[in-house]
Amino acid sequence: MPNAFGVTGGVAPALTLNWTSMALPSIMSPESKAVPSSSRVIYVVFVLLLLDLLGFTLILPLLPSIMDHYAHTEDGVYQTLQSSVDVFREALGIPMEKKYNSVLFGGLMGSIFSLLQFLTSPIIGALSDCYGRRPLLLLTTVGIACSYVVWALSRSFAMFLFFRVITGVFKGNVTLCTAVVADLPDPKARNHGMAVIGVAFSVGFTAGPLMGAYLSSSSESTGRLFFQTPALLGLAFSLADLLFIWLMLPETLSADAKATHSGFGDFRDLLSPLALFNFSAVTRIKDPLSEQRMQRLKMLGQVYFCYLFLFSGLEFTLSFLTHQRFHFTSMQQGKMFFFIGVVMASIQGGYTRRIKPGHHAKAVRMAIATLIPAFILIGISWNIAVLYMGLALYSFAAAVVVPCLSMLVSEHGSASQKGTVMGILRSLGALARALGPVATSSVYWLAGAHMCFLVTSASLLIPLILLSVD
Template sequence: MPSKDRQAAGRKVVRVVFTALLLDLMAFTMPLPLFPRIIEDFVRQEALSPSSTPTLLSRTMSFVRTLRAYLFSFASSTRTPFQVGDSRWDLTLLGGLLASLFSLCQFLVSPHIGRLSDTHGRRAVLLSTMLGNLASAALWLFAGSFEVYALSRVVGGLSEGNVQLSIACISDVTSPEERARSLALVGAAFSLAFTVGPSVGAYLSQRAFAPGGVVQLPFWNREMRVNAYAVPAAMTLVLLLVETVYLWACLPESRGWQTGDNATAGADEPPSSAPSRDPSSPKTPPGTIPPPLADPSARLSTLSTTHLLFLFCFSGAEFTLTFLTHALFRFSNASNGRLLGFVGLVSAALSGGYVRRLRGTGSGSARLAQRGMWACAAAMGLLALLPALAEREGARAQGATSVVAKAALWSAAALLAFVSATVVTSLSALASSAASSSSPSSSSSSPGGTPRGGSGAALGAFRSAGQLGRALGPLVFTAVYWTCGPAVAYAAGAVGVVGVAGRMGRVRREEERREGVKVGGKGE
């Protein structure tokens, strides 16, 4: 295939991947605002029909209440807005536990999905994971008990490989110069889905699926009871089914896409994302030997750890934001929806515009990620100040709207939108470049012994690290939030992100050296 034709075909693959990922994320985000209500429905159902033996739900709720009482035993009423007898957060915390369970499953399975895609191809593995996603949605649709619903979350977590395989496909078909801009579409898909999906799920939750919650299965003379929120579950199933058919019909195999261009590349040649450096270059002092660069395995390890640490801090703040707005401003679900919708819309605009126009180099991606981390630290700093601002203005105006506090909240939301559009996308671009560097020609292997085609496993390990951060961050952050109050929690989160941004600065300098950029020159 001529080079221009291959580039055109690669752009078509990127469009297919973006469309499929948008459908997948829409299906993923629709049930997010329903978690507390789904669990509340199961709690109410169990109260009406008590069991003589403890159920999974009763044991889990007992654990949550014991944990809340334990945390509140350390809390100071002057620092936290909650009371020990206030149980309205139990369901929300349990929803967070289910989300953490989903992320933990992804942490366990992501490296294996990546390795399978290296062996059997991206397309085959992606279609296989779609079968698991369909099974998860079907289990939710017919979840008449909490046990079945929890199983649907586990099945979904263990089969969710769409994001990492989408990144792998885009990395396969794009050049290093185009890769960062193309991967920005992944961030745009996330932003659009998180803007629209929860609202659609909340709207559909008000619709009845069948009279009495019972349906007659076609081709099977049997009635089945459906979940109380069967309409959004059915829409999730339909979206995933459409995505599966679309991928089967339109997505070609991308593994080995660039082999024709790189067939002669040897292990001793620098990867295409790292231009060779001439010692006589003006950016390199004559007679100076540049310090050795980190090997791809060490580079990936550094990026994975940075990914984990950042998402540990960010996901905790993200999870507790609606707690904070309800406690300080009495935000309703609709008000919180508008706030999160604002974040999603701004993030989507940034992903599709600002991020995609930037220079697609390793140092450019590292610089953008570091900017996003500084923005995240600033956002958490503003959120840490909100309780004091709201209390001062409330005392002064005796219940009037806290103008300064709300301005700080919306400013923090704008900063979080910038974070969502930049950090994870940029880290993914860097990881993709490192994964490609660790997969040289078929006749050679990387310093770590990774054969060609091992980029899927490398990207799987990178995503696995991030999902571990997403699994642990909300739990730890919520514990600090309830015991020490929001000011301490967000201040600690800001300090943590500053530390991660400092670590990202070292990554940026390494990327600059890799590209032959003078260390200590113009930067941030």
């Protein structure tokens, strides 16, 4: 998912969400906060998540330049981490080339961020079940705003790492937004909301990097460091997000749900990988799920982890393949991810949000099955046309699986457990994104691109088999 974002062609159909009849003043009224309209809640979620993701993705095209910047300053912390990357590169036989080094170093940074998300997502979700979605969204957004201040002021790699750590700890907006949507009582509204969250991701991961790259290049004429203007824009997005949440977002966790919540539970249930895969934090609360529904929730968590482990791994190696086989420049890589983002936004705005309740498991099976030929085509691609055929199928699957799995998981748990359930799901996804790139890039360089993509494609049968048991 890039995460980031022209965009007009793919976004226009995605935004045809019948919001034109909404009056913004009514969102701010006390009555709307007491009994929020589902469509208005979805509108607010889209805007606040889009602002968050636009800021988050500004940094993506800058990472190679940031690595080069600290390498030239001979920063001690950078040199230490570079030594670790060199050990990994030499063990796998990766050629000593600037492009590959940037991808590997970026992957290391991404793994640190994902591991922090793995630790904090369940806690943020559980806290929102205790205190409400709105207070936690305000708290996490303040934390993100502070992280951009640190980034803008950073003059050493240690400060830059501190910025990424703060971001990883407070990056709870996606977890909380999915919990807000899961609070909606109408299944159709929840489905619509999960699809809209997917659209926000596609638009954010399409537009954000483009904005970051443009502002970085224009910063050189102002005398600032190339990353300062994007950092300040990220801060502006966060402050706008904070204001929007304060003025527009109603509390969707009902007073009855808060009253029935039995407390924070065993802290280990939110940190232990085994407990997270078993959703133990949910089963130990009063009024646990029935055994059959609990088994289904565990299965959905396993499918989500397996899918993202394989998907994120091949997504990571895609940059290796296109650079090695087709000699893609950074601009060509950007155009490729732009194509992916536009297709995903179109699919999520047109097809995914119209999937009827009860058909989401079937849609997930179809999408994962589509990924198998997609990755085979990408792996064996002998020209650009075949590559983009595979990327089109890849984009379709990516636009369907996560929103539909999120919708299926949101049906589980009582009203006082939704934040915990969605936080655990996000945590499993973060763990998959931390481990998948390391495992898949190892296969890529040890066995070759063809073998890597074929083996991973075949491995997608695992989540398909898990889903077939449902």
